[in-house]
Amino acid sequence: MxxxxxxxxxxxxxxxxxxxxxxxxxxxxxxxxxxxGDLGFPGELEDGWEDVAVKKLGELTSKYRGLxxxxxxxxxxxxxxxxxxxxxxTADPLNMPVARQDLLRSVYRRYYTFxxxxxxxLVGAKKMTKDMLDKWYSYFHQCSQCRxxxxxxxxxxxxxxxxxxxxxxxxAVGVGQKYCxxxxxxxxxxGNNLGLPEKxxxxxxxxxxxxxxxxxxxxxxxxxxxxGAEVLLITPSADFFAEPHIxxxxxxxxxFHQAGINWTLSSHASEAGNFGMFIGxxxxxxxxxxxxxxxALDLKVKRIVVGECGHAWRVAYSFWNTLIxxxxxxxxxxxxxxxxxxxxxxxxxxxxxxxxxxxxxxxALTLDKSANDDQRVTFHDSCNVARxxxxxxxxxxxxxxxREVIKSSVNHFFDMxxxxxxxxxxxxxxxxxxxxxxxxxxxxxxxxxxxxALMDVVQEHDVNYLAAICAICKSQFSKVLPYYNHPxxxxxxxxxxxxNAIQLGTKQ
Amino acid sequence: MSxxxxxxxxxxxxxxxxxxxxxxxxxDYARTPVPLKIPTTPAPITRTGVAFRxxxxxxxxxxxxxxxxxxxxxxxxxxxxxxxxxxxHLRYFTQPVWAWVDLIQPFGIYAGFxxxxxxxxxxxxxxxxxxxxxxxxxxxxxxxxxxxxxxxTGLLMSYIPEWHTDIVALKAFMLGLLYFDLxxxxxxxxxxxxxxxxxxxxxxxxxxxxxxxxxxxxxxTRNQVDNAxxxxxxxxxxxKLESSE
Numbered sequence: 123m124x125x126x127x128x129x130x131x132x133x134x135x136x137x138x139x140x141x142x143x144x145x146x147x148x149x150x151x152x153x154x155x156x157x158x159g160d161l162g163f164p165g166e167l168e169d170g171w172e173d174v175a176v177k178k179l180g181e182l183t184s185k186y187r188g189l190x191x192x193x194x195x196x197x198x199x200x201x202x203x204x205x206x207x208x209x210x211x212t213a214d215p216l217n218m219p220v221a222r223q224d225l226l227r228s229v230y231r232r233y234y235t236f237x238x239x240x241x242x243x244l245v246g247a248k249k250m251t252k253d254m255l256d257k258w259y260s261y262f263h264q265c266s267q268c269r270x271x272x273x274x275x276x277x278x279x280x281x282x283x284x285x286x287x288x289x290x291x292x293x294a295v296g297v298g299q300k301y302c303x304x305x306x307x308x309x310x311x312x313g314n315n316l317g318l319p320e321k322x323x324x325x326x327x328x329x330x331x332x333x334x335x336x337x338x339x340x341x342x343x344x345x346x347x348x349x350g351a352e353v354l355l356i357t358p359s360a361d362f363f364a365e366p367h368i369x370x371x372x373x374x375x376x377x378f379h380q381a382g383i384n385w386t387l388s389s390h391a392s393e394a395g396n397f398g399m400f401i402g403x404x405x406x407x408x409x410x411x412x413x414x415x416x417x418a419l420d421l422k423v424k425r426i427v428v429g430e431c432g433h434a435w436r437v438a439y440s441f442w443n444t445l446i447x448x449x450x451x452x453x454x455x456x457x458x459x460x461x462x463x464x465x466x467x468x469x470x471x472x473x474x475x476x477x478x479x480x481x482x483x484x485x486a487l488t489l490d491k492s493a494n495d496d497q498r499v500t501f502h503d504s505c506n507v508a509r510x511x512x513x514x515x516x517x518x519x520x521x522x523x524x525r526e527v528i529k530s531s532v533n534h535f536f537d538m539x540x541x542x543x544x545x546x547x548x549x550x551x552x553x554x555x556x557x558x559x560x561x562x563x564x565x566x567x568x569x570x571x572x573x574x575a576l577m578d579v580v581q582e583h584d585v586n587y588l589a590a591i592c593a594i595c596k597s598q599f600s601k602v603l604p605y606y607n608h609p610x611x612x613x614x615x616x617x618x619x620x621x622n623a624i625q626l627g628t629k630q
Numbered sequence: 631m632s633x634x635x636x637x638x639x640x641x642x643x644x645x646x647x648x649x650x651x652x653x654x655x656x657x658d659y660a661r662t663p664v665p666l667k668i669p670t671t672p673a674p675i676t677r678t679g680v681a682f683r684x685x686x687x688x689x690x691x692x693x694x695x696x697x698x699x700x701x702x703x704x705x706x707x708x709x710x711x712x713x714x715x716x717x718x719h720l721r722y723f724t725q726p727v728w729a730w731v732d733l734i735q736p737f738g739i740y741a742g743f744x745x746x747x748x749x750x751x752x753x754x755x756x757x758x759x760x761x762x763x764x765x766x767x768x769x770x771x772x773x774x775x776x777x778x779x780x781x782x783t784g785l786l787m788s789y790i791p792e793w794h795t796d797i798v799a800l801k802a803f804m805l806g807l808l809y810f811d812l813x814x815x816x817x818x819x820x821x822x823x824x825x826x827x828x829x830x831x832x833x834x835x836x837x838x839x840x841x842x843x844x845x846x847x848x849x850x851t852r853n854q855v856d857n858a859x860x861x862x863x864x865x866x867x868x869x870k871l872e873s874s875e
Contacts (some may be wrong), residue, residue, distance in 0.1 A: 140760050185867060187662035189848040194655075195845035198770050200706065200762035201697040215764045224765065237769070245838075246767035271676065272670045276687065277842055278851035280668065387638075404665060408871060426658035440667045440858045444868065452862035456872045461705045469859050509671055512856055517672035517679075545672060 126563045128605045129211050129570040131577050137204040138213035145214040146568075147458065147488035149256075150263050151560045153298035157561035158449040161406055162309040164296035171295040172250045174208045176233050179226075182287050183234065189287050192279040194231045196220060198310035202271040202279075207548045208264050211567035216261045219271035219281040226288050227255055248565035248566050258269065259297060263289040264564050266399065268505035273545050282554070282607055286402025289555075294403060302397045309410050314359035320346075321388055326362050334372055340626040342379045344371075348386035349421050353378070355387055356394045356438070356471070358593035370430050373617025376624045377478050381486050385427075388417035391531025394434035395593065398442075402553035408445045411437065415460060424465040427472050430615055432504035434594030438471045439511035476513050476593060478620060479480040479523045482530050489623040492516075494532040497587040499619065500579050501525055502572065502599075503547035505594035518544070524591055524616055531623035538585040550590075552598030565598060566605050573606040580608070587615045634803065634815040637825060641807055644832035647792055649651065651836025652844060659848040663865035673856035680855050687852060700755070708748030708777075714741035715784070722804045739788065746781040749774055773805075783824040795821040 155165025174616070183190040197600040202219040206208070209217040224246065231238030231247035237248030248254060267282035268444060292298065308317040327344040334342045344349065356380075361371040382523045392414040398407030418426055428438045428449055443449025447457035451472050464470045481487050501524060514520040529535050542548050551568030552555045588603075590613060591594055599613035614620075631728075662831045668718035686692040693700045718738025721727045753774045756766045788795050796816040815821075834840065847853065 124861060137761075140764055183662075184661060185665065187659060187848060188665045188668060190662055191659060191845045191848045191850075195842040195849070196841070197839045197842050198762075198765050198767070199694070199701050199752075200759065200765065201694055201701050203759075203765065204699070215761065217760060218765065220765050243768070244772070245769045248791045272851050274693055276691055276694040276697075278670055278687075278693065278849040279844045280670065280851050283668065315795075404868065407870070424803035426693065443858055443862050444666060444864055449862060454862070454864075454869075457862050471859070474824075510668070512671055512673075515675075517675060517856065520671065545670075586631050 129567055129607050133572050135574050137210065140215040140392060141213040142215060145212045145217065145264060145564060146260060146580055148264060148561065148564050149260050151300040152557060153300045153303040157304045157362060158298050160310060161303055163293045163298055167319040168296065173248050174293050175295050177292045179230060180234060182290060188283050192283060193227050195277045196223065196279055201276060202273050205271050205274050206391055207551060207571045208564060208568045211570035215263055222261055222265060223281055225261055226284055231255065247592055252294045255297065256294060258288050263299060263556065266549045266556055269509040270505065273509060290402035295326045296611060299555060302400050302555040306397050306406055306410065309393055313390055313413060315395050316359045317358055318362060320389040323362060323414050337451045338626050340427065342375045344375050345386045347389055350626035351384050351386035351421060351423055353383055353427050354418055354421055354423040354472045355384035355385055355429060356391060356426050358394045358431040358434055359392055360593040360597060362431055362626060365595055366596065366618055369618030369621055370615030373615060373621030374429060374474055376621055376626060377481065377487065380624060380626060386421060388421060391417035394428055394431045394619060396434060396437040397555060399433060399437055407437065411442060411445045422463065423589055425468050425472060426470055427477055428476055430591040430593065430617060431476050432506040435473055435592065436506035436510040442471055473513050474617065475524050475527055478527050488625040488628040489530050490625050491531060491533045491623055493622045494619055497532055498534040498583060498585045499532050499587045499589050501528055502588055502595060503543050504590060504595050505547060505549045505553060507543055507549045507591060528589055528616055528619060531619040536579050536585055538575040538579050548572040550595040550598040553594050557594050566602055569602045586612060589616050589619060591616050633817055634812060636813055637815050638807060640829045644829040648832040649837050653772060654845050655836055655841060663867060664850050665865040667854055667858040667863050668850050669791060669856050670851040670855055671853035673854065675856050677855055680853055684847065688846060702752035704748045707744045708752065711741040711745030714738050715745055722801050723808065725805060742781060742785050746778060746785065749778045749781060776827060780824065780827045780831065781783045783820055787820050787824065791822045
């Protein structure tokens, strides 16, 4: 299948001894100059880039307190060294969170700290060189920004913040990653990550309506650009046609239908994903998100609901209020322009899981669990949902609500081992802008800890359905499951289960 | 007298570097913007909740406890021991000695051993665990050596009769520093080494990883309230992007 070995699954999760340079060869394709320009970055490496990089790093530490504190604070205690799925799967010491951070920290120390300037040999300070840049390009693209290390760090140092900063510095000297940067370019030109134009979107959704009609005999609508709709649904574009994502979209549609909620998609903002976060660029993240603000204002919606997508939910939940004023509690004219339009009785934005959960609590949905009796289900907590956002009104609601929605739709649910779920969850291996074929080796190896935990519930409980609420997780698992001898269709949407269980025509 | 003068100058210099350095650092952290909400969730949804989260982090090392029981127990022995030892040392700077400082004297002595044991354990990890060996730089080893030497010289002075120092004279010297009335410092080598190392520690504090002590309070993943949807969080430089439209 490939020119690397899939990690072996053992009786329990092992922490490997370090193997220096084991993944030094892993690098994603670079963005072509013309795509860099779309995002406001130089096309390629130019003379004097070292100064530009060092200056950019200094600028970032003066704009982001977190970055500065994280670079200063680390005591090298080693608590994080066995926490990264990429380290566990590859044994490359530079995939230990602290060592990954040190790639950037050593440069920061050399140029911005007293000890590093005058005693570089003492504190491991290093100059910004081409060799260093190559290491950055390699290892900052072996971080899925999943924040697992930040849970375990006594100071909360978040490697995601460091790898975002490193990618921003690299973009500033013209060294961008093809996958992320070309996708962001597509959003600017067309409106979504897949480059699906309006007409194709409308056709796809019409086809979907026909499919659901054939299947259920009911006219479930998938509306686009309906001005005055109550709810604007922002969902990852993979939901429009990828398997198993589309079953989730059908599920959302059925939920809206049964609850009688008037909803719409937007062709202008047909993407929940926001790869601006992956490359650490506030400006690009904001520019991508602005389309959603524009769509919400144009369509005069009262609520904004986000479909199943991990990093998108982080951006929506944690950043939208800041970036584009989607939320509540703003007292400036910019935020008010939208917030006065949004219904204060609902959280803004709201996750589709929150919406479905509330409807289940109110008894507004008829769910027949036995429709899923051939499914034995476990749930994969997506990292950005688990460690960078919330659902519901209590801390940890992001763990409870999806499980409650699943349990309302199926009879057989089994959690994976406690050290691999909730805030301890392991990344699928494909997050943070790594979901590209040129990084297949690190994706497969990084999935090892999750596959280990999955194997345990498969053996113990005959689990045959891995439910997720993230487009990246779904795509990643479809690709990676076969490497670990599971069928690729074992991965599915949570709303795919809801879709099977919901009894349309029983409520008006 | 000359040794007393040298140490007086060293103490004043070190205190200045420590205090000025920390003020500079803390102001710098406080003034650097936090443009985004990035608490590691689940996070408290109120300020009080955040205060408790921070309290747990700095008293019982909650995150470290989740992470690794060895580092947790060794680190906690060291830090908690050090706190008691430092408090015990207040008797050299106060006259009359505060009652509660008297009360903790007996524990302060054991705390010295706890501190040294914790430090030795942490240092052993830097050699024995291949992952920790890989991430340790020379400064990481020297920092432990410095702290262990301070603890050891202190314990030797307490427990080896030949190395006992004239505590009364030492206290007179320290009080003299506080009231700008220089008194002679006892010239036993073990005391001078102990004090020299302490002065070194004070001076490297604001330029080293010891900054984790003030830094942890500024860590946005730990000190932010999880209320992104309820309250708009906007930094000054980010707000400018809006007004330029």
